[in-house]
Every structure is written in C-alpha cells, then in structure tokens.
Amino acid sequence: MTCTVSASGLSLHYGGTRALDDVSLRLSAGVTGLLGPNGAGKTTLLRVLATAVPADRGSFTVLGHDPGTSHGRREVRRRLGYLPQTPGFHPDFTAFEFVDYVAILKELTDRAARHREVRRVLDEVGLTEVRGKHIRMLSGGMRQRVALAAALVGDPAFLVLDEPTVGLDPEQRMRFRELIAHAGEGRTVLLSTHQTEDVAMLCHRVVVLAGGTVRFDGTPAELTARAAGRVWSSTERDPGAKAGWRTGLGTFRNVGDPPAGADLLEPTLEDGYLLTLDGTDAEVAA
Amino acid sequence: MTAAIPGAPAVPDATTGPRASRAAVFVLARFEARRLLLRAPVLIAFAGYVGWTVWRTRTSWDGFPALQDADRATQTGPLLVGLAVLLCANHAVLRSRRHGTEPHFAVLVVPPWRRTVGHLLSVVPAALLVTVCVGGQFAWEALKPGAIGHGSPGELLAGPLSVLLLGVTGVLLARLVASPLAAPLLLVFLLFFALFTAGLPDEGRARWLAPVVVENSGDTLPSDLLGRPAAWHALYLAGLALCLALAAVMLSGGARLRSVRAGVAGAVVLTLVGAVAQDGSVSPETAEARTRISTTPEKVHRCTEREGTTYCAFPEWGPRTADWAEVVEDVRSLAGGTAPDRPLTVRQRVEARYGLSGDAAIPPAARPDEVTVGTTWGGNRVPEFAVAVAGVLVTGDEETAGALCDGRTVTVMWLALAGRPDPMSDLRRVRLDDSTSGSAVVISQTEPLSMTAAHTEVVRELLERPRDEVAAKVKGHWAELTAPKVTTDRAAELLGLDAPEEADECL
Numbered sequence: 069m070t071c072t073v074s075a076s077g078l079s080l081h082y083g084g085t086r087a088l089d090d091v092s093l094r095l096s097a098g099v100t101g102l103l104g105p106n107g108a109g110k111t112t113l114l115r116v117l118a119t120a121v122p123a124d125r126g127s128f129t130v131l132g133h134d135p136g137t138s139h140g141r142r143e144v145r146r147r148l149g150y151l152p153q154t155p156g157f158h159p160d161f162t163a164f165e166f167v168d169y170v171a172i173l174k175e176l177t178d179r180a181a182r183h184r185e186v187r188r189v190l191d192e193v194g195l196t197e198v199r200g201k202h203i204r205m206l207s208g209g210m211r212q213r214v215a216l217a218a219a220l221v222g223d224p225a226f227l228v229l230d231e232p233t234v235g236l237d238p239e240q241r242m243r244f245r246e247l248i249a250h251a252g253e254g255r256t257v258l259l260s261t262h263q264t265e266d267v268a269m270l271c272h273r274v275v276v277l278a279g280g281t282v283r284f285d286g287t288p289a290e291l292t293a294r295a296a297g298r299v300w301s302s303t304e305r306d307p308g309a310k311a312g313w314r315t316g317l318g319t320f321r322n323v324g325d326p327p328a329g330a331d332l333l334e335p336t337l338e339d340g341y342l343l344t345l346d347g348t349d350a351e352v353a354a
Numbered sequence: 355m356t357a358a359i360p361g362a363p364a365v366p367d368a369t370t371g372p373r374a375s376r377a378a379v380f381v382l383a384r385f386e387a388r389r390l391l392l393r394a395p396v397l398i399a400f401a402g403y404v405g406w407t408v409w410r411t412r413t414s415w416d417g418f419p420a421l422q423d424a425d426r427a428t429q430t431g432p433l434l435v436g437l438a439v440l441l442c443a444n445h446a447v448l449r450s451r452r453h454g455t456e457p458h459f460a461v462l463v464v465p466p467w468r469r470t471v472g473h474l475l476s477v478v479p480a481a482l483l484v485t486v487c488v489g490g491q492f493a494w495e496a497l498k499p500g501a502i503g504h505g506s507p508g509e510l511l512a513g514p515l516s517v518l519l520l521g522v523t524g525v526l527l528a529r530l531v532a533s534p535l536a537a538p539l540l541l542v543f544l545l546f547f548a549l550f551t552a553g554l555p556d557e558g559r560a561r562w563l564a565p566v567v568v569e570n571s572g573d574t575l576p577s578d579l580l581g582r583p584a585a586w587h588a589l590y591l592a593g594l595a596l597c598l599a600l601a602a603v604m605l606s607g608g609a610r611l612r613s614v615r616a617g618v619a620g621a622v623v624l625t626l627v628g629a630v631a632q633d634g635s636v637s638p639e640t641a642e643a644r645t646r647i648s649t650t651p652e653k654v655h656r657c658t659e660r661e662g663t664t665y666c667a668f669p670e671w672g673p674r675t676a677d678w679a680e681v682v683e684d685v686r687s688l689a690g691g692t693a694p695d696r697p698l699t700v701r702q703r704v705e706a707r708y709g710l711s712g713d714a715a716i717p718p719a720a721r722p723d724e725v726t727v728g729t730t731w732g733g734n735r736v737p738e739f740a741v742a743v744a745g746v747l748v749t750g751d752e753e754t755a756g757a758l759c760d761g762r763t764v765t766v767m768w769l770a771l772a773g774r775p776d777p778m779s780d781l782r783r784v785r786l787d788d789s790t791s792g793s794a795v796v797i798s799q800t801e802p803l804s805m806t807a808a809h810t811e812v813v814r815e816l817l818e819r820p821r822d823e824v825a826a827k828v829k830g831h832w833a834e835l836t837a838p839k840v841t842t843d844r845a846a847e848l849l850g851l852d853a854p855e856e857a858d859e860c861l
Contacts, residue, residue, distance in 0.1 A: 118461045145463045156454030172385055173462035173469070177377040218458070 071096050072226060072256035075128035078116055080280075087112040088123065089280040095226075099252035101267030101288070102260040103341055104277035110260040111153055111230055113277060117258065118150040118228045130226050146175065149224035153231050153260075155215035159204035163195055163214045166203060170218040189217040193247055209240035216247060227257040233266060245270055264338040268292075274337070276344045284344045288337050295335030295343050300326040310346050378464050382472030387479040390442050396480065399438035403431045403484075407491050416732025418500035418674075421492070422577035425505035425584075428488040429566040432513035436520030436565075437541055439480045443521045444537035447473050447528035467608035470525065474599045477521025485514040500677065500732060503670045504577040508584030515591035516565035522598045529605040562587060562632045569710040574729040576668050579647065581640050581709050583632040590628025596621035636709060644706040651703050661686075663698045671702055671729065678727055681736060684773030685743045688825050690832025693747040699724045700743075703799075718752035718800040726752060728799040737770060737780040738797055744769035745803065748836045756801025759860035761845030763805060765828060765835045767796070767813045772824065777817040790814055793857070807856035808842045815851055824849060 073095035080088040087109050104110045115121045117128065119135045127136060133143040158166055167186045176182040190199045193213040203211060212232060219227060229248065233241045241263075249270055251257055261267060267274050267288060274291050276284035284291055302320045305312045309322035323339050324346075326332065390396060414427065447470070450456045460466070488510055495501055527536050551564065561567055567587065600608075600618045608614045636644075647654050647668070655666035658675055663682050665675040678700055686694045703726050705714040719726050725746045727739055744766045745755025755766065770784075771777040778790060785794040786802075791810055796803040805813070816824050831848040834840060843853040 120457060120461045142463060145461055148461060150458060150461050152458050154454065155458055156450070156456070158449055158453050158455065169385060170459075170462065172378060172381050173459055173464045175374045175378040175463045177374060177381045179381070215458075 073117065073128065073130050073258070075117065075126065077126035078113070078123045078128060079125040080112055080116060080121070080123050086280050088116065091126070091277070091280070091282055093128075093275060093282070093285070095256050095258060095273075097252075097254060097256050098272040099248060099257040099259055099270045101271035101274040102258060102277060103262075103264065103267060103274060104260075105345060108277045109280040110277055112280075114150075114228050114230050114258065114260055118148060119144055120150075144226075146222075147225045149219035149222070149227040151215050151219040151227075151229045151232050153234075155212070155218075157203045157211055157214065160202060162200050162202055163190060163206065163210075163217070164199040166214060167217050167221055171221045174222045176222055185221055185223075186217075189220045192220065192250070193217045194243070209236050209243075212236060212240075212244070213247070216244075216251075220251060223255075225255050227251055227255055229257065229259045231260055231262065233261065233263060241266075264336070264341055268337040276341060278345055284341075291340040291344065292335055292337045293340065295323065295339035297332060298326060298343060299323050299333045299335045299339050300330035301333050302331070306330075311342050375464065375468060379468050379472045380475065382464065382469065383475035383478070386446055386473055386476035390439065390446060390476050391480060391483070393438075393442040393445075395438040396435070396442050399435045400483070403434050404487060407431050407487065411491055411494050414495065415500075415730070416735070417498055418502075418677075418730070418732035418735075419495040419498060420574040420577075420670075420729065421496055421501060421503040421505040422580060423503075423574050424492060424495035424501075425509035426569065426582075427495075428491050428510060429512045429516070430568065431491075432484045432488065432517050433520075433566060435480065435484055436517040437544070439477055439517055439521040440524035440527075441537050441541060443473060443477050443524035444528045445534065446476070447525050448532060448534055451532055452534065465607060467603050467606040467611075467614075470529065470602050470606035470608070473525045474522055474602060477518060477525070480521060481514045481518040484517045485511075488513045500674075502673055503574075506577070506580075506582075506584045508586075508588040509582070511588040512566055512584070512591065515588060515595065519565055519591055519595040519598070522595050522602070526598045526602040526605070529602045562590075563629065565591060571710045572730075573704065573706075573710060575644075575704060575706050575710065576647065576670055576729075579640060579644050579706050579709075581636040581644075586628050586631035588628075590625055590632055593621050593624030593626075593628050597625050641707075644709065647704065648706045651701065655702065662695060663700060665700045667702045667727075668704075668729070674731055675700075677731060677736075678739065681740050682725075682743050685740055685747065685769050688769050688772055688821075688828065689744075689747050690829030691836070693832070696747070697723060698743070698746065700727050701725070702727050702729065704729045716800050718756050720751065720753055722751045724752065726800050734783045734797065735799075737774060737784045738799060740770035740774065740780075741766065741784060741796055741803060742798060742800070752800055756798070756803060758803060760838065761809075761840040761842040762836055762838070763803065763809045764812045764816070764842060764845045764849070766803070767805065767809065768816045768824065768828065771813070771817060772821050778814070781813065781817065793859075804860045806842065806858045806860055808854035808858035811854040811856045812842060812846045812849070812851060816849060 071094045073093065075091060075093040078088050078091040091113060102110050116123050119141050127134065130144045131147055134140040135144045161169065164186060167190060168182065171182050171186055176185060190196055193216050195210065195213055195217060198206060198210060203214060206214065216232060233244050236244060245266060248257065248259060259271065271288055274284070274286065274288050275282060300322050302322055305320045306322040306327065308324060308327065310324035312320050312322040315321050321333065323342050450459055492505055492510060524537055527540060597618065600614055600621055603614055604618065652666065654668055656669055656672060657664050657666040660679045661683060663679065665678055667675055682698065682700060701719065701724055703716050705716050708714055716726060723746060725742050728735065742752065746752060747769065748762050748766045749755040749758065758766065771780050774780045782788050782790050784796050786797055787794050793807045794805050794810065796805055827849050828835060835845055835848055842858045846853055
C-alpha cells in the first residue's frame with residue numbers, strides 16, 4: 069500500500085517533559101488507530117503531524133511534502149483535515165457558515181464550488197437539515213459532527229482526528245464510527261482514541277504510544293494476538309494478574325501471565341493493548 | 355487532491371500558490387465584511403447616521419447651502435459608524451480566540467497574517483458605504499436650487515477615511531490586546547477625549563491630528579479662502595490608516611515579509627508628509643486674499659444690474675443675486691418718494707481676516723445707498739436683509755440706519771416686513787428675543803437696529819392691517835415719515851393709528 073505519511077525520529081520536549089521521543093511512523097490509506105494512556109503523547113503527535121507545532125528533532129512528509137519548509141507546510145495543510153481534541157465553534161455562526169469559513173481558510177475560493185462542497189460535507193455528516201441553525205442551538209453530538217465536516221471540507225487526503233467520540237452517547241458514537249469508516253475510504257485517517265472498540269471496528273492498523281514512544285505498530289489482529297494465552301478466567305481475582313476485573317457473569321477476567329492449568333479466554337484488542345502498556349510509566353486503567 | 359469518497363462531488367479546483375492565497379484573503383474579507391455590516395451596532399450606527407443626515411439635510415442652511423460648508427458637514431456623522439466598526443471589527447478578530455478555534459484555524463492554509471489582512475479589508479465596504487452616504491448628502495445639498503460655491507474632495511474624504519481609520523484601529527487593537535474589553539474601553543476613552551478637546555481653542559496644529567476637524571464659526575467664506583488643508587489631511591488619514599493596518603499585519607506574523615516592511619516605510623512617509631503639510635497655518639497668499647476681500651471687496655466683486663439696483667457679489671455667489679433682487683424689489687415697491695427709483699448698490703461683504711475661527715461683525719457701509727449682504731442666505735437672513743434695504747431707503751445709508759432712534763424705525767420695519775409671506779413671523783424672527791412685543795434688538799449683518807416697545811406696538815398693528823391701505827399712507831406721507839427726528843407718535847398718526855401706549859425709549 070502507498071505510504072501517505074512518513075515520520076522519522078520525531079521528538080518534542082515541553083520544558084523538561086519528554087512529549088515525543090524518536091517516533092517513527094508510516095501511514096497509508098485507511099484508518100489507523102492511535103492508542104495510548106493519558107499523557108502518552110497522542111495529542112502532541114497529532115499536533116506535530118497536523119503542523120500545529122514543529123518537532124524538536126526528526127522529520128516527516130505528507131504525500132511527499134516536507135512541512136519543515138514554508139512551501140511544504142502550506143502544501144501539507146492543503147491536504148490536511150484536522151479535528152482537534154476540543155474543537156471550538158463560533159456559536160453565532162450557522163453550521164453552514166462555520167464550515168464555509170473553514171473552507172475559505174482552506175483556500176477554496178470559488179463561491180459556487182465552495183458552497184457545493186460545504187453542502188456535500190454537511191450532508192455526509194448528516195447535518196443537512198440543521199445547516200441553517202446557529203451552532204449555539206445544536207447538541208454536543210451535532211457540534212462534533214460540524215467539526216468533522218469542517219475537517220472533511222476540501223476532501224483532504226490526510227485526516228487527523230483527535231478523540232472525536234469523547235463525550236458522545238453510544239448512538240452518536242456508532243454514527244461517528246460510520247462517518248469515520250466512510251472517511252477512511254481512499255484517504256489516510258489517523259484516529260486518536262481511548263476507545264479500543266473503535267480501533268477494533270474501524271482500523272486496519274493500530275499504533276500504541278506510551279511515554280512519547282511507539283510501543284506497538286501493527287494490525288489490530290497482531291495487537292490482539294499479543295494477549296493470546298494470557299487471558300484467563302477465575303473465581304477470585306488472580307494476584308499474579310497485571311489486570312483483573314469481575315465480569316457480569318461473576319467470574320474474574322485476568323490479564324497477565326496465567327498460572328498453569330488456567331481457564332484461558334479468547335483475547336480482545338484491549339487485552340493486547342493492556343499487555344503492551346505493561347511495564348511502562350503510564351498509568352493503566354483496568 | 356483526490357476524490358476519496360465514492361459519489362462525492364469533485365473538490366473545487368482551487369488554484370494553488372500565492373494567487374489562491376490572495377484570492378482567499380479577498381473571499382475572507384467579503385465573508386467578514388458581510389458579517390460586520392450585519393452586526394447590530396453597525397446597523398444601528400448606520401441607521402442613526404443616515405436618519406440624522408436625512409433629517410438634517412432636509413432643512414440645512416435653510417435651503418441655501420454654500421458647498422464649501424456643506425462638505426465639512428459630512429464629517430461628523432460617519433464617526434458614529436466608525437466607532438461601531440471599530441467595536442465590531444475588534445470583536446471579529448478576537449472571535450477565534452474567544453471561542454477556542456485558534457488551534458484548529460492555525461493549521462489551515464491561510465496564515466494568521468493573511469487572515470488579519472482579510473479583517474482589515476472587511477472594514478473597507480463600511481467605509482465605501484459611508485462614501486456613498488457622504489456623496490448622497492453632498493449631492494443633495496448641491497442640487498438644492500439655492501446652492502452656491504465649491505466642495506472639496508479632501509473634506510468629503512475625511513468621513514470615509516475616519517471610518518477606515520477607526521475600523522483598522524479595531525483590528526490593530528485586537529492584535530495588541532487580546533481582550534474583548536479593550537475596544538469598549540478605547541471607545542469610552544475616545545469619547546471623553548473628544549469632549550475634552552471640543553472645548554479647546556480652534557487654533558493650533560495639534561487639532562489636525564484628529565480625524566475630523568470641526569470649525570466653531572458660522573461664517574461662510576469663499577472656498578479659496580478657507581485655509582483648511584483638506585487634501586493634506588486626507589493624505590494624513592490615509593497614511594495613518596495604512597500605518598496601523600500594516601502594524602496589525604506585522605503583529606500577526608507578517609513582519610518577515612519584505613513587502614510589508616516596505617509598505618510600513620511608505621505609509622509612515624505618507625503620514626508624516628500629510629501631518630507636516632496640514633500644519634494649520636494659513637499661507638501668506640491666503641491671508642492677503644482674506645484681507646483684500648474683507649477691506650476692499652469691490653476689487654473681487656462681480657457686479658450686475660437689475661431694475662436700477664447694482665448687485666455686487668463674490669464670484670461664487672453670482673446665482674444669489676436673483677434672490678436678493680426679489681427682496682429688494684418687494685421693499686422698493688412699498689416705498690414712497692424717490693425711493694422706488696433711487697439707485698441702490700447691494701454689496702456683499704464678509705469679515706474673512708480671522709478665517710473660520712472668528713465671528714466678527716461687519717461694520718455698516720458708510721457709502722450712501724449701499725446695502726450690505728452677507729455670505730449666508732435663507733431663513734432669518736432674508737428678513738434681516740429686507741430690514742437693511744428698508745433702512746437704507748429710509749435713511750440713505752447703513753450707518754444712519756443703524757443709529758436710528760425715532761419714528762423712522764416704524765417705517766423701516768413695516769417696509770421690510772410687509773412684503774414678506776408671513777410678516778408677523780418674520781417680525782419675531784428678526785428680533786433677538788424672538789418676541790413681538792416690547793423693546794428688542796433687530797438682528798442685522800452689520801449694525802443692529804433698536805426697536806422700542808412703542809415701535810413694536812405700531813409695527814405690529816400696521817402688519818395686521820391690509821398692506822395696500824398702509825402702503826398708500828406710507829407713500830402719501832413718505833417725506834414726513836422719513837424725516838429725521840419724526841416721533842413714533844407722529845408716525846402712528848400719519849399712518850392712521852392711535853399713539854402707542856407703550857414706552858418709546860431706545861435701548
């Protein structure tokens with residue numbers, strides 16, 4: 069598969085904090101999930117790749133353009149769609165006006181074509197009916213879809229989504245999954261999330277980041293396979309488990325190194341993710 | 355870019371490169387301009403400005419404007435719009451910061467400095483709309499049948515340029531202080547500053563640093579003697595607006611651009627040239643011309659003759675002679691003796707030596723049969739002029755008419771007012787206290803005339819009687835009515851009235 073984004077040795081420090089440390093990545097068309105605990109450097113990596121902040125060291129290209137140069141940065145931005153972690157909105161704009169405004173800032177200058185494109189992305193995210201409503205009148209889920217429409221406008225080849233499903237109810241999350249899956253057809257999408265189910269359902273690749281370094285880079289199946297033979301069931305929480313919790317059936321699901329003769333269970337991507345984080349400084353919420 | 359989503363329409367073919375960036379700035383400017391013009395403060399300010407302008411222009415200068423004054427009158431109204439534009443442009447620039455869209459917009463193609471240019475350009479349509487309003491206001495004045503003189507493009511530009519300057523100030527302020535409170539505070543400061551400086555004397559070059567420079571005088575001078583550096587002031591305003599605009603661009607990341615740095619240098623030069631050239635002092639040539647027109651106006655006059663009266667006016671006031679002649683004929687037609695045929699000279703005079711900062715009175719003409727007319731017309735000026743004409747017809751010259759303190763005043767006032775469409779109203783208007791009883795001073799372009807309470811009583815009664823009846827008596831007793839020292843009682847008696855009951859003591 070053709071490589072769209074290629075990053076090599078990206079490092080970034082905020083004061084004495086190491087946010088990114090020698091991160092190398094190669095992204096191609098499709099949805100790539102970026103998993104990691106809080107403070108792992110996910111948002112920082114996305115901001116670097118979105119050209120919001122420059123890396124201290126290392127380099128990367130998007131579709132062959134180097135954002136280290138002024139011209140390259142402009143070309144990258146022309147091909148970029150970015151949905152920040154906490155997107156802002158202009159509440160007195162309508163949904164149409166807001167996306168139109170973003171389209172102008174993406175240099176879509178032909179009025180008729182731009183308006184067609186704005187209508188297209190609003191239709192794509194299911195906001196056609198409310199496009200004339202002021203953003204302050206829209207629900208949180210609708211606002212998030214406005215932000216996604218703004219990221220999609222101009223049909224960017226590289227889409228960076230920073231935790232787009234945070235705060236959404238299950239139905240809205242399902243709707244968002246559809247949208248992201250749709251968006252990933254033919255373009256490169258980098259999706260940062262805490263939701264391992266999202267990654268399992270949407271992504272053809274997954275990158276696990278912890279402490280600013282890449283801990284895993286492979287397919288969801290490979291990440292899941294890391295937990296093969298390391299998930300077991302017991303009636304009591306196994307003290308030797310890295311993580312363990314009571315399930316709805318009343319038994320305990322343990323992840324780690326199982327004792328001999330343990331009742332092994334089918335691993336999930338989340339199990340593989342937890343085991344990948346094992347031994348890092350990151351806090352594992354299990 | 356590739357069309358990634360099946361069935362999706364093609365992405366607009368945006369031209370890439372600097373051309374697309376420039377185009378995006380103009381598109382952004384149009385977007386922001388539309389929003390700016392639809393903001394409530396701007397709409398209210400425009401409504402107030404247009405409403406006030408229409409209301410005022412309907413009756414301004416009593417329908418007889420001098421265009422060299424009318425152009426200046428277009429300047430203060432736009433300041434209201436300018437302040438609203440300042441507020442809203444500032445608000446628009448801070449919008450992204452206020453609503454947290456900055457992190458998102460920072461990775462979009464149009465860089466911050468170009469976005470600032472977009473905001474700066476967005477205030478231009480407001481300035482252009484004000485230009486249209488200013489043009490409309492001035493055209494309205496110019497199309498009035500009584501309009502004379504010449505307007506100055508520099509004066510007409512001051513209003514729109516002030517709007518531009520204030521709008522640009524709003525953008526710059528947002529780049530300097532990222533607080534939505536800054537603009538309202540600046541507004542309050544500007545209003546207090548304007549109130550404070552309004553009380554300062556007119557002289558001095560510092561006043562020309564303000565966007566609009568008002569004059570406190572009501573005098574109208576020939577357009578070439580105003581001594582207002584309007585063109586230089588317009589250049590100063592344009593340069594200053596450009597300076598502030600480029601400063602805003604530099605603060606937004608445009609400082610590294612050679613074109614911006616060169617533009618700043620050019621704008622500073624423009625501003626300095628304008629500021630120095632508009633120093634407010636009057637050139638020796640203008641001062642000399644002002645003295646000439648004040649002391650020896652006949653050297654400048656163009657004279658025409660109508661029905662035995664010579665009208666000598668400054669060149670720009672030529673069209674006014676017909677209006678003056680109408681009044682003179684009305685007064686003459688009621689007079690007796692030789693007065694209807696006596697050659698008169700109506701001479702226009704003005705005290706121009708103090709420019710627009712003075713309100714000096716014109717001394718009465720010493721030459722016999724010469725009547726002074728000023729540079730303003732319409733409203734109260736018409737009956738005032740009629741009084742002056744009647745005074746000269748009765749006494750022979752303006753100096754004598756101004757010193758009248760006998761029964762001749764009755765004849766003068768009746769002659770002046772009897773031919774007017776609403777004599778009682780005009781009697782009230784020419785009197786300083788707007789009364790129709792008691793003693794009063796009659797306003798004049800030169801020496802004011804005094805009316806005793808007795809004069810007022812007799813004149814009022816005469817004006818209430820049929821004009822032809824009184825006119826016959828005036829003509830029949832003209833010699834005695836215009837004889838020096840004739841008493842008010844005798845004048846009343848000759849005109850068929852009882853002796854007045856009220857006092858007959860001059861002021």
